[in-house]
Amino acid sequence: MIFYDCSTAPSPRRARLFIAEKGLSIETREISIAAGEQLGPDFLRVNPRATVPVLVTDAGTVLTENIAIAAYLEEMFPDPPLMGTTPEDRALVLMWNAIVEQQGGNPIAEALRNSNPRMKGRAITGPVDFDQIPELAERAQTRIGLFFDLMEDRLRQSRYLACDSFTLPDITAFVMIEFARVVRRRIPEENTATRTWYDAIRARPSAAL
């Protein structure tokens, strides 16, 4: 297998943490987004949509989305389980992962890509350039606040997002929340359940990656 990573971007970090939590070591190639390597001909041959992470399986199948990479590795390397151990928990893992991506990941990316001067013309990830929409960055900031509320509500009921144990959506949310610093957002002081959850994940060896 070959894992295409980028040490500075949040999406590949999600896959990197998942791989580390599985205790796997996979041949890794670094794609520098700062140097525009995701748009170069070599990488576009691997993934024409110009996004990282990518996992190429031993059979040559190209998996370009975090959820696909995680599900594939979970099937091939079941221990430790990171996507639930019962049908209901497995469904809750997918549900919470989707909620975190939509309610957290999307507005955080929108806030950054539509406001940062260095991302001018790069408001959407992928091979096509799009202008920034400042009003969208503002709306996204409001939505990030709602996402923190949503996390806090859930983590007051449950130690981890999907179920009693640490699973994929915890990785997704952890990476998104650390990345939110680029748009000057951190877990609010009063969100004590979220802070306890964050500290527990921050203490895991994978979190250093």
Place this chain on the structure above:
Amino acid sequence: MIFYDCSTAPSPRRARLFIAEKGLSIETREISIAAGEQLGPDFLRVNPRATVPVLVTDAGTVLTENIAIAAYLEEMFPDPPLMGTTPEDRALVLMWNAIVEQQGGNPIAEALRNSNPRMKGRAITGPVDFDQIPELAERAQTRIGLFFDLMEDRLRQSRYLACDSFTLPDITAFVMIEFARVVRRRIPEENTATRTWYDAIRARPSAAL
């Protein structure tokens, strides 16, 4: 189990088609978005995020995202398989479903919610009101064109989106493309592979739902 549906909205239609393709009959309750029932106290007790579809399992677990509902039903009712039959195909199903949601579903929803006078103040689904951003509706229209290109590229290589057989991402894309009519977009005449794929799915009994 109880399935909360809405006959006029695209997201619950995805779950409805999946249930029909499985040959299941599940107790169904209609939530009228036109009447605002998704924001009423009865439904908010089921799903505080105010979205349909929802599947409540026999154990009382509330599943609020299409991917979670599909994965749960696939595990409980494996035949016919709609999410792949090998680890690689199962990963490709999740990958293509995510691509269709992000590259197709998101811009179609953005185009509608940020332009339609009847959705003023409802630019984001869920319990909180957001103003429309007309510039976002325009950008979304451009992205819908790119999504049709992406579909055509894929369907020139593969009869169905994820693999050789009809699976979840085909349902997702079919529902999204039919819904795109509300923002005056249809499969371009010259996208012959997509039109062949569309006609094949349109002929399935589930497509009438």
